[in-house]
Every structure is written in structure tokens, then in C-alpha cells.
Amino acid sequence: MEDTDTAMSPANEPARPEKITIIVHSGDFDKIYSAFIIGNGALAMGMEASMYFTFWGLSRLKKGALDSGPLSKMHMLGLGKWMVKRRMKKANVVSLERLAQDYKELGGKIFACDMTMDIMGITKEQLRTDLIEEYCAVGTYINEARGSTVTLFI
Amino acid sequence: MEDTDTAMSPANEPARPEKITIIVHSGDFDKIYSAFIIGNGALAMGMEASMYFTFWGLSRLKKGALDSGPLSKMHMLGLGKWMVKRRMKKANVVSLERLAQDYKELGGKIFACDMTMDIMGITKEQLRTDLIEEYCAVGTYINEARGSTVTLFI
Amino acid sequence: MEDTDTAMSPANEPARPEKITIIVHSGDFDKIYSAFIIGNGALAMGMEASMYFTFWGLSRLKKGALDSGPLSKMHMLGLGKWMVKRRMKKANVVSLERLAQDYKELGGKIFACDMTMDIMGITKEQLRTDLIEEYCAVGTYINEARGSTVTLFI
Numbered sequence: 001m002e003d004t005d006t007a008m009s010p011a012n013e014p015a016r017p018e019k020i021t022i023i024v025h026s027g028d029f030d031k032i033y034s035a036f037i038i039g040n041g042a043l044a045m046g047m048e049a050s051m052y053f054t055f056w057g058l059s060r061l062k063k064g065a066l067d068s069g070p071l072s073k074m075h076m077l078g079l080g081k082w083m084v085k086r087r088m089k090k091a092n093v094v095s096l097e098r099l100a101q102d103y104k105e106l107g108g109k110i111f112a113c114d115m116t117m118d119i120m121g122i123t124k125e126q127l128r129t130d131l132i133e134e135y136c137a138v139g140t141y142i143n144e145a146r147g148s149t150v151t152l153f154i
Numbered sequence: 155m156e157d158t159d160t161a162m163s164p165a166n167e168p169a170r171p172e173k174i175t176i177i178v179h180s181g182d183f184d185k186i187y188s189a190f191i192i193g194n195g196a197l198a199m200g201m202e203a204s205m206y207f208t209f210w211g212l213s214r215l216k217k218g219a220l221d222s223g224p225l226s227k228m229h230m231l232g233l234g235k236w237m238v239k240r241r242m243k244k245a246n247v248v249s250l251e252r253l254a255q256d257y258k259e260l261g262g263k264i265f266a267c268d269m270t271m272d273i274m275g276i277t278k279e280q281l282r283t284d285l286i287e288e289y290c291a292v293g294t295y296i297n298e299a300r301g302s303t304v305t306l307f308i
Numbered sequence: 309m310e311d312t313d314t315a316m317s318p319a320n321e322p323a324r325p326e327k328i329t330i331i332v333h334s335g336d337f338d339k340i341y342s343a344f345i346i347g348n349g350a351l352a353m354g355m356e357a358s359m360y361f362t363f364w365g366l367s368r369l370k371k372g373a374l375d376s377g378p379l380s381k382m383h384m385l386g387l388g389k390w391m392v393k394r395r396m397k398k399a400n401v402v403s404l405e406r407l408a409q410d411y412k413e414l415g416g417k418i419f420a421c422d423m424t425m426d427i428m429g430i431t432k433e434q435l436r437t438d439l440i441e442e443y444c445a446v447g448t449y450i451n452e453a454r455g456s457t458v459t460l461f462i
Contacts, residue, residue, distance in 0.1 A: 041446035138195035153306040292349035
């Protein structure tokens, strides 16, 4: 893996670290699930990872909201959220809480959009301060994103 | 193609400009809001910015639709769109109109997907020609995106 | 910033191929339409293309589901799905089936997320094996994405 890596940035470059930066705008269970799976996958493969939680995504970082909060109201209707949950259990798919913990342990960074906090009236006290690295504005995102190999808006 | 590639960033190239290219597919108020916040942030930090409006995103560029058009029908239900609007006012959050004006003044480019115009039966006369730079197809997007540091689909 | 940039593809590097990698998470007709239009556009312009179908996107790759399956339940409501379909016909817009066939013929790759298959209880027998290149996990996606010029989550 590291070989392919260094091949991308030549021998004389002092290792520009590969990074993935994800904006998590959606609060849908399945989308946040995908975001963490991708983030954890990148980290496990030696990349850095940053996730910016905004709007409905940030709402999910309220205390107690990660797994027990409102599931994807809209999109889960198609398949039935309980069916999905049951199948996830059967398939040994872990909870969002576990995915988020793994993400932090692997060195992933979580940023909270402070403008969203103003708009939605969310205070730091309501948020998962154990998961959040920094409360910041769009400038922080741009700086992370411009140095990233992979950028996604979820 | 490879020639164009290497021509894009050879050792002797005088500054390949950093760019962000965003496809705005959604017509949701909150998503278009995020798109402009990101675009304006990138421009303010010296990057170039291109936004491609397609489908529901393009519908929002109809005259009079940017702020008064249909708000995010689906996703705003979760929080209540009026609550969001009131809080945005309280938090001194500007309107989409203002964000779009700032985006243009900062040098951001807005492209309209002509295929969407055909599909949705939208004419140029119905659109905000003051904001739109060009009416074009996917090839224009690909050319902008391949030269971009950050690419998003919103 | 420009220095880091140019360091990414020095003159002596043997043509790092330009690639676009798209995660297709949504099952919405309009979004999958956009994904294929972008993928085909990139291929037509000499780029490589990879699409990762997950969750509702993967559901669309069930046999018979590409065009006749559930249309975008939510988002099409805004405009009326039949109006869109009629206009698409009038505008000579091709079907998803045709777009997918073109994509394959142009050399595009389609990957199926095996975790989604477990969660949603989807078997290979139910899927369009004629379109799918490989059944794989997030690691395969990361490897494709980190070598891509353009990355999108749709």
C-alpha cells in the first residue's frame, strides 16, 4: 500500500499525506453509516480522515442521537427501517456509535460547523464533545479539503 | 489525453490555480445554502470556483425561485422550515440571493445544464441570466472538474 | 501550495491516468441518471471511470429495476415523475438501461458493495451480473478513489 502511495508523490517529496475529507450534511442513518465506513476504511489503509458535520449531520452528534435519534425518515421508507436494522444485526454490522469510536481511535478527526449550531440553536453542551475535535467555520473545511486526495459531500 | 494531463501540472508550470467544482443537483434550501457557503469560502481563500446547476438545483435558478421558491420539502420537515428561517435571521445568516451575489462578485462561475433545461422544459427566459455564465453540457463540467482540487456533488 | 501541487505529477512520471470515481448511494432516478451522464462523459473524454453502487443505488442494479423500479419517490414529487418521463422522451433522453450499456461499452467499471448485499439481503442471483465487474468492500473503493482526479458521492 505504501508503495503505491509514495509512487503518487515522488521520492523527493517529504510525504504529502493522503487525506479524505467528508462533509456530512445528511442526518440519514444510511448516509452517516456510509460516511463512517468510508472514513474508517481510509484510516485503516493509512490515509488521514476529516469529517465536517453540518446541518442534519450535526444534529446526529447531539448526545444520544447517533443511534437512537431519528432514523432516515424518508429514504428508509422504501425498504422499512426495522428490516434494515434487523438485517444489519444479522449481518454483524456494527452501530454508528461503534463506528464513530473506531474512527476516533484510528485517528480520524470530527469537526462541527459552528454556523449550523447558530442556525439550529445547538449548544456545545448538547453535543458529543468526546467525539468533536473542533468547532469551526467553512475556512477550516476548505483548508482540509484543498489538501485532500478524496473529497465527498454526503 | 495524457498530454493534456501532464501539461496541466509540469514542474515548470506557473501556478496551476486551485479550484473547487460543485454540482448542485439538489433544490433543497439547506443544500444550496451549503453549496454557496463552500463556494464563497473557497473564493475568499483565493481559490477558483465553478458551480454546475442541474435538475432541482437548476429549478432554483428560475427567476424569483432562489429564496421564495419551494424550500426543502422533505428534509426541512425534521426541524420545521420556519424555525430554521427564524433562527437564520436571528443568527444574521444571509439569504441565498445575497450569497449568490457575493459568489458572483468574488469571481465564482455558475453553469446551467442544458439537458436539464430540455427535460424540465426550462427556457433561458425563465432563468437568472444575470447569475448564469454559460449554458452547457456534461463535457464542460468534466473539463472543470478534472482541473479541480476539490469536487463535490450536492 | 502550487509547489505541493506540481510535486504530485512530475514530468518523469509515466502518465498517471485520470479517473473519476463515483459512489452511487441514492436510488433516485434523477441521481442515477446524473451519475451515468457524468461517467459516460468522462469516459468519452478519455478518462477512466469507476462507480460503486451501495444501499439504494445497489437496489437499482437488481434485475429489472434500472428503469422500471421505483422512481425517485421523494424528489420527483416536486415536479411529477410522469411529466419528467414524458419530457425526457420528447427531449430524446435515453433510458438508464441504455446509459448503463453505453457506460460498460466505453470501458466504465461497476462495483457492487458486498456489505450492502448482506444488509439488504440481496443475492448475486438478483443482481445485474452483466453490468457488475466485482463484488467488494470499502477497501476497493478507497484504492480507486485515491487514484482519482474526481470523486463524487451521489
